[in-house]
Amino acid sequence: MKPKLNDVAQLAGVSVTTVSRVINNHGYLSQQTKDKVFAAMHELHYQPNNMARSLQGKNTQLIGVIFSDIRNPFFGELVSRIEKLLFAKNYKVILCNSADDPQKERDYLQMLMANQVDGIIAGAHNLGIEEYQQYGLPIISFDRYLSDNIPIVSSDNYHGGYLAAQALHQAGAKDIAIFSGKNQPGSPTNGRLEGYKDYLKEKNLISHVHELPFELSPALKTMEIKSILKQAHYDGIFCSDDLNAMLTISVARQLNISVPEDLKVVGYDGTEIIRNYSPELTTIEQPLADISTLLVSLLLQRVADANCDLEKEYVLPVKLVKGITA
Amino acid sequence: MKPKLNDVAQLAGVSVTTVSRVINNHGYLSQQTKDKVFAAMHELHYQPNNMARSLQGKNTQLIGVIFSDIRNPFFGELVSRIEKLLFAKNYKVILCNSADDPQKERDYLQMLMANQVDGIIAGAHNLGIEEYQQYGLPIISFDRYLSDNIPIVSSDNYHGGYLAAQALHQAGAKDIAIFSGKNQPGSPTNGRLEGYKDYLKEKNLISHVHELPFELSPALKTMEIKSILKQAHYDGIFCSDDLNAMLTISVARQLNISVPEDLKVVGYDGTEIIRNYSPELTTIEQPLADISTLLVSLLLQRVADANCDLEKEYVLPVKLVKGITA
Known part of the structure; x- marks a missing residue:
């Protein structure tokens, strides 16, 4: 028997x-209360809003994009392209900027689950969020x-890193x-x-790894980069984003270090805006x-058939875009 | 008596x-059929999804952002900030990139109206869309x-233009x-x-106006700019976006024209990304x-009370951000 609200x-x-x-995410609710209710929904495999959903037709035509x-x-x-592709298939996008905040991402996920989306495309930066496993919704992940x-x-992140080092060398x-x-x-x-x-390693060169966490502000990153460039005299730097x-x-x-004469630089991502407005940057272009086409197509396959057979991983090729910085 | 689906x-x-x-925007429908149905809904003041909506509580907690x-x-x-503010108020954003396509904007609007959003923030570029007047939903417009x-x-677009010309001069x-x-x-x-x-005019200087339509691709804009800079020897250019x-x-x-020695340039917008990653650009910063705070706050006032008294226009101050290009 199907579980009811009362159960x-x-x-x-x-x-x-x-x-x-x-x-319905209505009114003030403590996180504790929400957690209890979601845990019970999960345990009973309760599907919220079935009634409202069936009134509206089979699907909600909404996709959560995190x-x-x-x-x-x-x-x-990426989101602009996903939205365009989904619109052409009669879906609308609910936008979630998780801001690299696990709690915000968790809240969003719960809101999305409760508020009847047909599926989710997720590419936020907080790893290991258990909630993604808890519900039966179609989900496709990016990276x-x-x-x-x-x-x-x-x-192909591995090949991208390889290509970047090769271009610098x-x-x-x-x-x-x-x-x-x-x-x-x-x-x-x-x-x-x-x-x-x-x-x-292939070229018998030594690697030097510096971490610039994604969430650092540009001002703090600038300080960090300045201190690195002053101490070490690298002649090539691969930055893992543009x-x-x-x-x-x-x-x-x-610092009066000439690019590319004294220092060669390669970026990563190769978005339209970088290629159009900073064409001097040599970078690795992600396709x-x-x-976005693959994310949308896989998701809609899962929406149409929750048990359809999909690969665990899909890896698309990258390419080097030559500017003048390397 | 309330109009029914049948009416x-x-x-x-x-x-x-x-x-x-x-x-429900479900299945294939011709534009003609959609238009007929929406015209009838409008004429009868039919509010779709009232039943589904009341099942879910008073509001849908969804806002359309175009x-x-x-x-x-x-x-x-702008959308990132709006989304963050609305999230804090328990609303989610349905994202619409109208792509400067009036028909896409019209389709979106109809989908939004039918799919129970509580309100809309609209700032697309297609002027004169009648649909915005047709429905009773709370809407706030940007620019x-x-x-x-x-x-x-x-x-304050006027003051922004004035400030830009002044900075160049x-x-x-x-x-x-x-x-x-x-x-x-x-x-x-x-x-x-x-x-x-x-x-x-105040300074007895002659103005030279060149239009670079928003929808031109960067490659075509580049050609156009090249042809202008080759023919006319301006020493200052105000670009109405960064x-x-x-x-x-x-x-x-x-073209070997030195900036700022031979040509001074001032942009417009002053987003975080420009200020952080292209700090050399002198620009007019929009607040x-x-x-975004004002857009969200006005919209939520209208959502709470559809007849609340609001001004027709709210104009926020801009400021000059000095880089080295002027």
């Missing part, structure tokens, strides 16, 4: 009204391990550092670091059109 | 199933006239052009052009934090 209320030890308020922040041009372009049954789409650099993000176990983006290291590459070039100019 | 179907001359499919494209960093930052009862939030420029967007009647952004013109300013500086470099 959830009983198991959670709250009133039916409270369960309804949690489901990325860290669309202010970053990479996520701006991030969430759980065994959630397919990951990513571009072939441009004449011998003392090549990487400014990477924080390396988190299980994150496909770690491949960039590994590809970089492997190329240097914004860090822009900062590195700008700091180099301040954003293909990534 | 809408009769007036539109279609079946109840078709009306339901239009409301801007041309979040790939533009200005809209990326754009929609209809008499829809409040407009904007920053005070830096030594005398032959000062403007690269503006397409000027559309009723658009508050025209103020930038007027402020620029008035400053030049991306055009970046292109102008890049074209000037290609994005205040703009």
Whole structure:
């Protein structure tokens, strides 16, 4: 027999009204209450809003899209493309900027689950959020391990790191550092670091790894980069995103280090905005059109058939875009 | 008596199933059918989904946010801020990139109206869309006239244009052009052009207006800018957005025109990403934090009370951010 609102209320030890308020995210509710209700819903496999949903037809035509922040041009372009593709298929996007805040991401996920989306595309930066495993909704992940049954789409991070190191080396650099993000176990983006290291090892060069955590402000990153460039005299730097590459070039100019003569720089991402407005930057281009097409197509396959067979991982090729910085 | 689904179907001359499919945006429907159904809904003041809505509680906690494209960093930052503010108030954002396509914007609007959002923040570039007047939903507009009862939030475009011309002039420029967007009647952004013109008139300087339509690709804009810079020997250019300013500086470099020695450039918008990653650009900063706070606060006032008294226009101050390009 299908579980009812009342069953959830009983198991959670709250009133039916409270369960309804949690489901509709209406009024003030403590995190503790929410957690209790969601745990009970999960235990009973309760599907909220079935009634409202069936009144409206089979699907809600809403897709939750969770990325860290669309202010970053990479996520701006990715979300813009996803939205366009979904619109063409009659879906609308609920936008979630998780801001690299696990609690915000968790809140969003609960709101999305309760508020009847047909599926989720998730590419935020907080690894290991258990909630992704708890519910039966179709989910596709970008560049991030969430759980065994959630397919990951990513571009070839390893080859990208390898190509970047190779470009710097072939441009004449011998003392090549990487400014990477924080390396988190299980994150496909770690491949960039590994590809970089492997190329240097092949050429008997020493690797130098500096972490510039994603969440540092540009001012703090600038300070950090300045201090690194003053102490170490690298002639090549691979930045694992284009914004860090822009900062590195700008700091180099301040320190009268000529790019590319004294220091060669390669970025990562290659968004339209970078290629159009900073074409001087040599970078590794992720295939954003293909990534977004694949994310949407896999998700809609899962929406149509929750048990359809998908690969665990889909890896798309990257390419070097030559500017003048390396 | 409240109109029923059946009344809408009769007036539109279609079946109840078709009306339901239009409301739920489900399955293939011709634009003609949609238009007929929406016209009938409008004529009868039919509020779709009242039943589903009341099942879920009073509000849907969803807000539609329509801007041309979040790939533009200005809209990326604005939408990111709006989303954050609305999240804190327990609302989620349905994202609509209208891509400057009036038909896409119209489709979105109809989908939003039918799919039970509590309100809309609209700042797309297609003026004169009648649909905004047709429904009773709370709407707040950014930088754009929609209809008499829809409040407009904007920053002080006139003063921004004046400040930009002044900055170029005070830096030594005398032959000062403007690269503006397409000027559309009723658009508050025209103020930038007027402020620029008035400053030049005060100083007995001649204005030179070049339109670079927003929807031109960067490659075509680059060609256009190159042809302008080759023919006319301006020593100052006010670009009515920062991306055009970046292109102008890049074209000037290609033509061996030194910035700021031979050509001074001032941009417009001053997003975080420009201030952080291209701090050399002198620009007019729009107060994005205040703009988004005001948009959200006015909208939620209207959501709480559809008849609450609001001003027709709210104008926020801008400021000059000095880089080295002027």
